[in-house]
Each structure stands twice: as structure tokens, then as C-alpha cells.
Amino acid sequence: MKRPLLDATTDELRDWLGRNGHPPFRARQVNRWVFEGRATSFETMSDLPMDLRRRLDEEWAVFATTLVRHHTSPDGTDKLLLECPDGKRVECVLMAEDDRRTVCVSTQVGCGMGCVFCASGLKGVERNLTTGEILEQVLMARNFLPAEERLTNLVVMGMGESLANLDQLIPALDRVCAPDGLGLGQRRVTVSTVGLPEKMRKLAELDRQYHLAVSLHAPTEALRNELVPVNERVGLSAVMEAADAYFRRSGRQVTFEYVLLRGLNDRPQDASALAGLMDRRKAHVNLIPYNPVAGLPFERPTADAIDRFVRTLRARGVSVTVRKTKGREIDAACGQLRRRFEAGAGVAAPS
Numbered sequence: 569m570k571r572p573l574l575d576a577t578t579d580e581l582r583d584w585l586g587r588n589g590h591p592p593f594r595a596r597q598v599n600r601w602v603f604e605g606r607a608t609s610f611e612t613m614s615d616l617p618m619d620l621r622r623r624l625d626e627e628w629a630v631f632a633t634t635l636v637r638h639h640t641s642p643d644g645t646d647k648l649l650l651e652c653p654d655g656k657r658v659e660c661v662l663m664a665e666d667d668r669r670t671v672c673v674s675t676q677v678g679c680g681m682g683c684v685f686c687a688s689g690l691k692g693v694e695r696n697l698t699t700g701e702i703l704e705q706v707l708m709a710r711n712f713l714p715a716e717e718r719l720t721n722l723v724v725m726g727m728g729e730s731l732a733n734l735d736q737l738i739p740a741l742d743r744v745c746a747p748d749g750l751g752l753g754q755r756r757v758t759v760s761t762v763g764l765p766e767k768m769r770k771l772a773e774l775d776r777q778y779h780l781a782v783s784l785h786a787p788t789e790a791l792r793n794e795l796v797p798v799n800e801r802v803g804l805s806a807v808m809e810a811a812d813a814y815f816r817r818s819g820r821q822v823t824f825e826y827v828l829l830r831g832l833n834d835r836p837q838d839a840s841a842l843a844g845l846m847d848r849r850k851a852h853v854n855l856i857p858y859n860p861v862a863g864l865p866f867e868r869p870t871a872d873a874i875d876r877f878v879r880t881l882r883a884r885g886v887s888v889t890v891r892k893t894k895g896r897e898i899d900a901a902c903g904q905l906r907r908r909f910e911a912g913a914g915v916a917a918p919s
């Protein structure tokens with residue numbers, strides 16, 4: 569099997585080039601072709617000698633994953649389903665809004681956190697994605713942009729618990745942000761976590777400038793234990809302390825994501841408890857009205873309930889937004905596309 573190019577560091581590629589009688593600067597050219605030139609094969613790397621292109625092709629794969637489904641929703645959101653060499657499938661999304669072009673990537677096949685309302689966690693975690701598999705999602709989605717457009721933002725909010733795969737994720741983000749990668753500013757990267765305190769502290773110590781988004785979903789220990797089972801192990805107060813530590817170290821305001829579920833966590837007392845939790849914290853709350861998942865018993869809150877929730881938070885001085893649903897028509901909640909595909913339910917015609 570060919571080696572995935574994006575799983576190798578530039579130094580590893582340089583070493584390989586040296587062993588094969590080629591100068592180290594060729595690694596820079598290869599990188600430029602893949603990250604800037606949108607190359608998907610060595611054949612098209614026209615400033616490399618032909619014999620090198622052939623040798624590279626014998627040993628390496630520019631992309632080890634293959635695109636098995638691509639949907640564009642009416643709002644222009646592209647959803648991609650990729651197949652890894654071992655047959656596992658992951659998804660990523662490309663969203664366009666005003667002048668922002670954002671890719672959302674997955675970090676694991678499945679997820680071990682078990683949030684009760686989430687399609688990704690239904691079968692648990694199968695494995696971590698490699699650095700190359702994370703990078704390939706970014707590049708494959710980016711390659712759908714028109715030639716004159718550039719990726720402006722990256723969010724790590726797809727399938728999986730990002731921080732459970734920190735060791736593979738960080739090198740991927742480093743390549744995305746490197747000048748010889750996509751050159752994306754670290755402040756344009758958002759890393760989402762269900763709240764693993766130890767890993768949040770480790771991320772803070774890396775001194776990157778990523779924006780941290782903590783998936784809170786409930787304002788009390790009891791309710792969070794119910795909705796986000798991993799909370800029983802970690803505890804809400806430890807999550808909040810780790811978020812505070814991230815803010816202190818990075819200076820970056822943390823966002824708390826809160827999926828609103830009808831009758832469960834959208835009640836006035838929940839809004840009030842959430843406002844209490846945010847009190848004296850420089851933080852932002854992003855409310856996400858639930859997207860129903862086939863086979864799960866949760867419902868989207870009414871427009872009135874959402875409105876009331878927002879007003880309660882604002883009245884208590886909390887910075888709050890309601891996330892606009894992107895790509896709802898093509899299963900925007902994480903894990904839904906893959907699940908439907910695997911269930912053989914079929915999806916709209918691939919483009």
C-alpha cells in the first residue's frame with residue numbers, strides 16, 4: 569500500500585528524497601503543489617523531474633482517502649463523505665457565508681463521548697483519524713472552492729471528540745497554519761471539545777491561539793450527566809475551571825456551545841442556571857436549536873422557547889448568539905450523513 573503523503577512530515581519527505589538521490593528543496597515544491605496548487609496527483613507537478621514524479625507515485629499517495637459522496641445543499645453548503653484506506657468513513661463540510669469560507673472536519677471515526685442526542689456517538693468510537701486523514705478533509709473540501717477563493721476558517725467540530733485525538737490533531741493544525749501549508753492564522757481555527765479538563769489544559773500549554781469551543785449542553789451537574797454521559801467522569805466544575813485556565817493562558821474568550829432540546833434543557837430554569845454559570849466569566853454562549861436525528865427521541869425547541877431562552881441570557885448580561893443552521897437539508901448534525909449512508913438509506917444523487 570502507498571504511504572499517505574500527508575501523514576509524513578516535511579522532514580520525513582526530505583529524508584526520503586535524499587535517500588532517493590533528490591535535493592531536499594523538492595519537498596517544498598511538493599508541499600506547494602498540494603497546499604497551494606491543489607494537486608491531487610504527482611503527475612501534474614510539472615516542475616518536478618519526470619523520474620521523481622514516477623518514484624513519488626510508486627511510493628506515496630497524495631490523497632489516501634477517496635471521496636465517496638458529495639452533496640451541495642441549496643444554501644451552498646458542501647458535505648463530503650470520505651473513505652479511508654481501511655474502509656472507515658468520515659465526513660467534512662465546506663460552508664460559505666459572506667466572505668468566510670469555513671471547513672469543518674472530523675477527528676475520529678465515531679465518538680466515545682455518548683452524548684444522548686448525537687448520531688456520531690451511537691456506535692461508540694472506532695478509531696482516531698491520522699494527521700493525514702484530518703488534513704485530507706481540509707484539502708479535499710478546500711479544493712471545491714473556486715480557484716480565486718481561499719479557505720478563511722477551520723472548525724474542528726465534526727465527528728469525534730477532538731481533544732481525545734490531540735496527538736494527531738495538533739500536527740494537522742500546524743500544517744494548516746504553517747506558511748508552507750495553507751497559511752491560515754491560528755486565530756481562525758476553532759477547536760471544539762465536550763470538555764476533557766486534562767486535555768484542555770494540555771492544549772492551553774501548547775500556546776497556540778486557537779479559539780476553544782466547549783460543548784456544554786446543560787448548566788447543572790445533574791442535567792449534564794444525563795445529556796453528556798462523560799460528565800459523570802469529569803464533572804461540570806472541572807470543565808469550567810479548565811475553560812477558565814484556557815482563557816487565562818491564551819487570552820482568547822471561550823465559546824460555550826449549547827444544543828437546545830425541547831422540554832429538556834430549554835426551560836426558563838435552564839436559561840437561568842446557564843446565566844448563573846456564565847456570571848463573571850468573559851465568555852460567549854452559542855445556542856444550537858437541535859436538528860432532529862432519525863431514530864432518536866429528541867425534538868427541536870419551539871421558536872418561542874428559543875426566543876425566551878435568549879432573552880433570559882441577555883437580560884443577565886450574557887453574550888449569546890443562535891447558530892444559523894447550515895446545510896440542514898443535507899443532514900448537518902454531525903454523523904448523520906455517514907449513518908444514513910451506512911444504513912443503506914441512500915442519499916440524494918452524488919454530484
Ligand code: SF4
Nearest residue numbers: 679681683686689728
Ligand atoms: S456531540 Fe460531539 S462529543 Fe458528543 S457524541 Fe457527538 S461527536 Fe461526540
